[in-house]
Amino acid sequence: xxxxxxxxxxxxxxxxxxxxNYLKAIYHLGITSVNGVSTNAIAKKLSTKASSVTDMxxxxxxxxxxxxxxxxxxxxxxEGKKTAALIVRKHRLWEVxxxxxxxxxxxxxxxxxxxxxHIKSSKLINEIDALLGFPKFDPHGDPIPDTNGNLHLIxxxxxxxxxxxxTGICIGVKDSSASFxxxxxxxxxxxxxxxEVLEKEDFDDSMTIKxxxxxxxxxxxxxxxxxxxx
Amino acid sequence: xxxxxxxxxxxxxxxxxxxxNYLKAIYHLGITSVNGVSTNAIAKKLSTKASSVTDMxxxxxxxxxxxxxxxxxxxxxxEGKKTAALIVRKHRLWEVxxxxxxxxxxxxxxxxxxxxxHIKSSKLINEIDALLGFPKFDPHGDPIPDTNGNLHLIxxxxxxxxxxxxTGICIGVKDSSASFxxxxxxxxxxxxxxxEVLEKEDFDDSMTIKxxxxxxxxxxxxxxxxxxxx
DNA sequence: AATATTTTTTAGACAAGACTAAAAATGTTT
DNA sequence: AAACATTTTTAGTCTTGTCTAAAAAATATT
Ligand SMILES: [Mn+2]
Ligand SMILES: [Mn+2]
Ligand SMILES: [Mn+2]
Ligand SMILES: [Mn+2]
Numbered sequence: 001x002x003x004x005x006x007x008x009x010x011x012x013x014x015x016x017x018x019x020x021n022y023l024k025a026i027y028h029l030g031i032t033s034v035n036g037v038s039t040n041a042i043a044k045k046l047s048t049k050a051s052s053v054t055d056m057x058x059x060x061x062x063x064x065x066x067x068x069x070x071x072x073x074x075x076x077x078x079e080g081k082k083t084a085a086l087i088v089r090k091h092r093l094w095e096v097x098x099x100x101x102x103x104x105x106x107x108x109x110x111x112x113x114x115x116x117x118h119i120k121s122s123k124l125i126n127e128i129d130a131l132l133g134f135p136k137f138d139p140h141g142d143p144i145p146d147t148n149g150n151l152h153l154i155x156x157x158x159x160x161x162x163x164x165x166x167t168g169i170c171i172g173v174k175d176s177s178a179s180f181x182x183x184x185x186x187x188x189x190x191x192x193x194x195x196e197v198l199e200k201e202d203f204d205d206s207m208t209i210k211x212x213x214x215x216x217x218x219x220x221x222x223x224x225x226x227x228x229x230x
Numbered sequence: 231x232x233x234x235x236x237x238x239x240x241x242x243x244x245x246x247x248x249x250x251n252y253l254k255a256i257y258h259l260g261i262t263s264v265n266g267v268s269t270n271a272i273a274k275k276l277s278t279k280a281s282s283v284t285d286m287x288x289x290x291x292x293x294x295x296x297x298x299x300x301x302x303x304x305x306x307x308x309e310g311k312k313t314a315a316l317i318v319r320k321h322r323l324w325e326v327x328x329x330x331x332x333x334x335x336x337x338x339x340x341x342x343x344x345x346x347x348h349i350k351s352s353k354l355i356n357e358i359d360a361l362l363g364f365p366k367f368d369p370h371g372d373p374i375p376d377t378n379g380n381l382h383l384i385x386x387x388x389x390x391x392x393x394x395x396x397t398g399i400c401i402g403v404k405d406s407s408a409s410f411x412x413x414x415x416x417x418x419x420x421x422x423x424x425x426e427v428l429e430k431e432d433f434d435d436s437m438t439i440k441x442x443x444x445x446x447x448x449x450x451x452x453x454x455x456x457x458x459x460x
Numbered sequence: 461a462a463t464a465t466t467t468t469t470t471a472g473a474c475a476a477g478a479c480t481a482a483a484a485a486t487g488t489t490t
Numbered sequence: 491a492a493a494c495a496t497t498t499t500t501a502g503t504c505t506t507g508t509c510t511a512a513a514a515a516a517t518a519t520t
Contacts, residue, residue, distance in 0.1 A: 016477090018478095040497065040498080050497075050499085051478090051479075051480080051499070052478055055477075098354070112354055115350065116349060119349075124332065268467080269468055279510085280469085281469075281470080283468090284469055284470085
């Protein structure tokens with residue numbers, strides 16, 4: 001009986017709200033870097049202090065979700081990666097739900113999803129998934145991990161890396177801050193639209209593109225935050 | 231600027247998860263009792279200790295959501311009542327959502343709703359409300375407070391109080407534990423069905439009723455947990 | 461009215477998660 | 491290699507929410 005109870009509790013993830021936020025942050029930071037994730041990087045991402053991070057990663061290391069050697073940064077174990085991916089799955093599915101079913105704009109969903117991602121119920125998230133027709137991408141073009149935490153990355157490059165005359169489809173944003181998304185709305189740029197590079201300016205790295213059948217010039221900062229599929 | 235920020239924070243309720251649970255418990259307990267709600271009653275409802283309750287109600291009294299005099303129990307202020315009612319509103323709307331949109335059975339919704347009721351976003355809950363067509367009752371027949379926290383109580387009595395030959399509609403459950411709800415499912419008793427009292431047994435207060443066009447005998451414990459509208 | 465019982469509050473402790481300040485380790489220049 | 495700068499860890503403190511044990515107040519019983 002003892003065994004069964006502890007097993008049951010293991011199924012629905014036994015991590016606190018705060019622990020989940022750390023796992024998710026380390027997961028996101030770990031995708032890009034090949035080495036361990038540094039204490040400072042985690043602190044910055046979570047807007048907390050490095051000393052708080054040290055405390056927490058010690059605790060998470062004891063729980064076997066990450067590997068920690070003093071002064072060496074951390075990396076998630078397989079269990080840690082899966083746990084984090086399932087939180088990301090929930091975050092992104094909730095974002096789709098908010099946009100598709102509840103009339104949220106794509107710049108309004110993140111903060112609410114930050115809360116909803118911590119709700120513990122596998123039936124809940126799987127039913128949301130089904131209600132939405134098992135979407136593969138969230139409103140910002142980010143891929144949604146499956147029930148096992150696996151996620152198939154798609155080939156994509158930043159608009160800023162395209163050459164003159166290259167074309168592609170706008171499939172995601174790198175920066176999904178409300179201000180950037182609102183800027184895109186104002187310019188009537190949306191995911192799914194075709195893009196063609198017409199000119200590139202060496203001086204400030206701005207580009208002239210054709211998108212949504214309109215010609216426009218975008219700064220390097222913009223081009224650096226739009227993902228294009230070739 | 232300072233003013234605006236603090237005003238904004240006031241809009242989306244500045245209570246912790248734990249404070250919200252206390253407010254809701256006191257709200258539920260306060261509906262029945264005309265006097266203040268006792269420390270022990272709160273402790274029992276929240277499965278915590280009386281000393282913890284004393285600590286928390288002092289804090290909530292300072293926040294002006296309840297009135298507390300030592301040894302006299304507590305009662306919610308108007309602000310406290312509204313705050314609590316809006317949490318109850320969220321709980322019940324989420325329950326409807328889970329049943330109507332996500333294929334949850336009425337015995338599966340409570341624990342998930344206990345989590346979802348703490349999500350802070352007025353747009354979220356109002357959109358859920360709209361998606362559901364502004365329901366007035368949750369899956370257990372409990373009324374859903376409106377956006378101002380007002381709730382119109384409906385005339386209802388327990389099945390156990392009906393006399394022989396009286397009829398009515400089954401509109402709610404008093405005990406909404408999973409085991410009771412599962413029992414009702416097994417007996418094919420559901421809300422909305424017509425009930426007629428055929429016999430009452432003095433010895434054990436059991437009743438024979440006609441419900442869903444079937445004759446059946448129910449114990450007093452059952453009859454004491456089913457609400458009937460005349 | 462005195463005594464016993466129950467309820468409530470106080471006092472002191474603890475765990476989680478955060479912070480500051482200072483020490484230690486690592487990395488970078490000279 | 492030594493000095494300087496940065497990163498990370500440690501030590502100690504704080505807040506929130508909980509607990510146990512003991513004291514105080516309110517109720518109930520004799
Ligand atoms: Mn997001
Ligand atoms: Mn997203
Ligand atoms: Mn419920
Ligand atoms: Mn209910």
